[in-house]
Amino acid sequence: MTAIYERELDSLMNGLTGYVYGALMLLFGGIYVMAYHLEGSVDFTYVLYSMTFIFLIGIPLLTMRSIAEERHQKTDQLLYSLPLSMTRIVLGKYLALATVMVIPVLILGLYPPVVNALAESGTIPLKSAYGALVGFVFLGLALTAIGLFVSSLMENVGLAAGACFVVMLVLYFLTPLTGYISDSPAASLTAFCLAAAVFGIILWRLTRNGGFALVFTAALEAALGACFALWRTRFGGLFAEVVGKLAVFDRFDSFSYDIFDLRSIVYYISVAAVFLFLTVQSMERRRWAA
């Protein structure tokens, strides 16, 4: 696993990828720090809150090559023939990506004391600043896992970057988007059913097993219908509520309100774990139908 980790790190740092990502994060981090703190704000969490938007470009940039490039160059054959489990290979890659993802964020962590030392009036409360920074790191870890998964589905690096960007964009605007769904129970049910159908399609594409995906989706839809029949009134606005709870980016909001939300940290870890698991599955699937 360390060999995989080091090679991945090496390819990130010997190519442009790691530096472009780092430069992007530090450039915008610097711009935001200047913009907010020169205006006299003492809230570093604003900086991080704005920086989440930079992940939209940063994460696809960072993760696009990770697996798509291996597919493209056919070096994935080597990975498959190594006496290593796919979990270790994926984990090695993920840890390398996470390392590169974290480095500029840690550098951002130097800003609050620097600003405090230079500022003439007002100081940034370091406790809330670093609390938010921890949340920011975990958000990045979750997004990196999602990016790695998207890359594992693609054979073309550009396509992987594009697809990852779209996924990040949808995740970023998830809550505003659900605002367009009316609060009525029926609208909520429709949205749930549509989501289940989309999930079914993804399942079908992933497993290439139409029958299984169909049965699973039908069962999901039936369960939704049954729940709807039982707790009709509860469905009012439920979709927006659930999505609000699941939206990766919105989970960061609490940190910017100066709340260290442990549940969000646990949530980010779960998201990362789920997507790493899916990445392993997506790699293993290629073993079945190359």
Add this chain to the structure above:
Amino acid sequence: MIQVSHLTKRYGDRTAVEDLTFTVESGLVYGFLGPNGAGKSTTMNILTGCLAATEGQVTIDGFDIFEQPAKAKARVGYLPEQPPLYTGMTVREYLSFVARAKGVRTAALDGELERAMTVTGVTDVADRLIRNLSKGYRQRVGIAQALLADPSVIILDEPTVGLDPLQIVEIRELIRSLGRERTVILSSHILSEVQAVCDRVLMIHRGRLVASGTPAELESQFAGKITYRITVKAGPLEAREALEPVPGVTEVLAKPDEAGRCALEVSVTDPDGDMDEKLSFALSDKRIPVLRLEREQASLEDVFLALTRDAGTGGQPEGKRKRRKRKEAQAS
């Protein structure tokens, strides 16, 4: 030792490999021979654990590739059709990565790298970027990668494809030298290559094993028909009378020409291997001058073509085949 039993691989409703069963003994060079699309790469990918089989079992030194993949894979070195090289690394960096990923200990790393690089002759280019290497050197690096961590079996998928004639000779020599110490399985659609390098041949066609054995065995197995082409200075009747009584002769076809010569096609069975003498003595006893006497036996190539040329999909157009043969003749 590798044991493959009832191996089947289906992609949807297309069957790539069907009910393949064979055993690979230690210390020999095996050649997988078959036309393009016969299922060679699929089989090799399954043997190395890169691909899962639909049915069947593969064990390497007693370890099932599906049940105990780590142990089985540790015994196999694999060079896929396209060498899996990270072109942005130097040869040394790349080999060091593969060695460590294969679990070579840090203390043994340098020695292991040196050994693999010396055997494959890439020491000179150790610190060059793989991106800048020629195809022949890349192939060598690919083989070096397969040799790391001392596997008992080396599997090479079409190791000489795309190389120039000199490189082909070099790689073949390398394979032969590897075969002295360990089991080597290589695939090829080129006959002369298999004939030149392999101790055993597994002919595969449309995902099925159609023949196996040593090159000589295969030739004799399918050599039921031996034909002599003889040109004599005599009439067709005369020639036939001389040859037909010879024991072992089954058929004599005679074609006279205007100059008083006669071209004969004599089909024989030759259990004692003395047909050359028998035929020439029979003719000289009758005082028939022999202008030409040539023995033709089914070669591995004929066997290959006979087995693979069915329903018009196996064999290649005659012209193309001849051209390729000529090219190989230059190469070897």
